[in-house]
Amino acid sequence: MNKAQKNPIRVLMLGAGLDVKGGITSVEKLILQHTPPELEIEHVATFAYGSAFRNVKVFLQAVRILIQRLLKSEIDLIHIHFSERGSTLRKMLLILIASRFNKPIILHAHGATYQEFFSGLPQFVQKIVVGIFKKCTKLITLSKTWQDYYARAFQLQAKQVETLYNPVSVPLQVPQRSDRERTTFIFLGRIGKRGGALDSQSIVSFPQQDKGAFDLIHAFAALPESERSLSKLILAGNGDVELAQQKVEELNLSDSIIIHSWLSPVERDALLAAADVFVLPSYHEGLPMSMLEAMAWGLPVIVTPVGGIPEVVIHEHNGLFVEPGNQPQLTCTMQHLVNSPSLKAALGKAAREDVQALDIQNYMPLLVDIYQSVLKPSAIRKLERSSR
Template identity: 30%
Template structure:
C-alpha cells in the first residue's frame, strides 16, 4: 500500500491547503478557498490531488485541538503518500502563530510550502511584533518557496522588510466564477453590504450615510454578515431605518449569490482591507461598487470607471456617492458593465487556478532541485 501511494505521488502533485475554517467557513479566505475547491470539482486538474485541512475551526476555544488534528493529518499524509506542497493561508494575530507551527512541521518533514497572505491587518501586526514573534514571521516567509499576495501594496510590505524575497513574491488577486446578472430597471435600488458587521468595516459610517439619504424613497439595503449582528439590528431600529435596511446575519454561498443577483450596488466603507472577496464577486455580477481606497482595493477599483472610491470614515462622502448612483441609473450600469468586463480579464477563477497549479508545481520543482543539489554535494564529499 505504501509503495502504491508513492507511485501515485510520482505522477500527480499532492497538495494540502491549510485554511482556517474549512468548506463553507465564514470569512473571505475560506470563500476564496471554496472557489478553488468548487473549480476543482467542476473542472478537475488531472495532475493535482488536492486536500484541505482546517487549522482553527468554528469554535475558537477548540482551535488547539483542530490545529493538532490538522498537523496529525499532514504527518499521516506525508507518511502514507507523500505531500509535494503545503499551501498555508496566513492572516494576522493568532492565525500567524498557528501558521508558525504548521510551517515548522512542514520544514521538519521536508515538505515545501507556499504562503498565501490574505490579512489586511498583517502590516500593523508585523510592525507590532518584536523579538521571537518577529523572528518567526521572518523565518516563515524566508523558508517559503513562494509568497502569494493579493496586490502590490502587500508585495511592497514584504520586500521592505525582507528584500531577499523579491523574486519569490507572486501577486494573485482573489478570483471568482463568472456570473450572469441582469440590470434592474424597476423598483427600489438595492444596496448590499457583505462582510463582518462592526466598526472596522465602516458600519457606523454606512448607517450615518443612510440617515443622510433617508428622505429618498427609491432604495433598500441589506447588511449581511457575521459579527455584531444583534447590535447592528438594534441600531437600525433605533435610527428608524428598519423598513429600509435588513440585517439577515451570515449567509451561506447560495444566500450570498442570491443577494448579489438581486443587488444594484455593493458598498464597503472599510477602514482596513486586503482585497475583499465581496468586491470581486460584485465585479462578477456587474454591480456598481462604492468602497474606500484601502489595502489593494485601489489597484482593482478605478474611480469613476469600475467603481466609486470614497475616503475612509467619511459618511457625507459615502452618502454623496450613493446618492449619485441612486439618481443616475446610467452611471450604475456603466460602472457595473466595466467592472464585469474587468472581472472576465483579471479575476476569473479558472485562469486563477491554472496559475495557482503552476505555483505549486514550481514550488515542488524548486524543492526537488534543492534536494538533488544536496544529494550531489553529499556524494561528492564521499
C-alpha cells in the first residue's frame, strides 16, 4: 500500500499479480511506482502464475480482501484491470460484489483479442457479461478504437467510457546510434501463439493471440545475404522460446538470431539501448507496452496497424506499418531500414519525441482526474474536510 498524505483517495486496485509477465503488470507497476501524494493505492492480485489450486487460492484471497475493505469502508473506489477469457469471468464476480456497496467501480480494459473472444461467446453469456459490466462507473480503454468498441459491446453511455493510452517511462538519455555498422532488430513479447481451442483459464473457446515472432524469424531469414550480414535479430519473451530456438537452428541462423526468455526491466532496457529497430508484427493488440518502451528509447518501430497502434504510430513519421502475416512485406521493410540509416534516425527521433506525451509523469494526473470524476461530490467534500 502506498501512503503519502493524510487523506488521499483510497483505491483498491485488482488485477494480475505483479509477478505475472505481460503488459497489464507493466502498467500496474508503473502506476504503483509513481503514485502521487493525493492517492493511496492497495494492489491485490486476482491471478498469478502457478497451479490451478494456487490461482483459486489467490482469487479467493482477493475476494476476501475486497469484501473486508468494503465492509469497513476502507476504500473510496475500486480499479479493476481485465482482459479476455478467465479474466472476464473472475472480474464479473468482483464487480457483482463491489456493486452491492455503492462504491465507484473503474474497469480498465486490456485484452488484445477481446472483440473476437466476446463475439465467440454464446448470446446468453454475452448478455450476462454486458449486464454485469454495465454496472461500472467508468471503463478505461487503451485507444479511441477500443473506446468505440466497448461502448457498443457493453451498451455503455458515452460518459462511462474514456481513453487513457498506456504509460511509459521515458529515459532521460538514449545512445547515439548513427555510427553503428550493424542493424540490430529487436522483438519483445510473447513468442508463438497463446493457447489453442481451449484455455485452461476459461470454459469458452477464444482466438489465438500471435505477436508474429515466427513470421519475423522467417522474414529475417529471407533477407538477401548482403543485408542479413549487416543485421542481427534479438527476440525476448515468454511462450514458445525453445521452439523458436529450434527454428533458428533449423535455418542455420544461430549466429544472426538470438533468443532470450523473459527479461527483467534492467535487461530489457539494456537490449533496447543496444538495438536499432523494434519489430512487432502482431495480429492483435491493445496498445503494446513493448512498442511504447522501444519508442521511448528512440527506436523506429515496424508494427502492424491493429488495435490502438495507429493512434500512436504514424507511417513514415515515427514508424513503418506492415500487414499482419505478410512476411515478404516485412522482409522488404527490414531491408529498407538496413539500407537507410538516415530514415532510421529520423523515425527514431520522432518516435521518442511523440511518446513523451505518454510518459508516466503525464499519465498519473490524468488517472487522478478519472478517479476524482467518479467520486460523488459528497465524497469529495468529505475528503477535503478531513484533510483540513
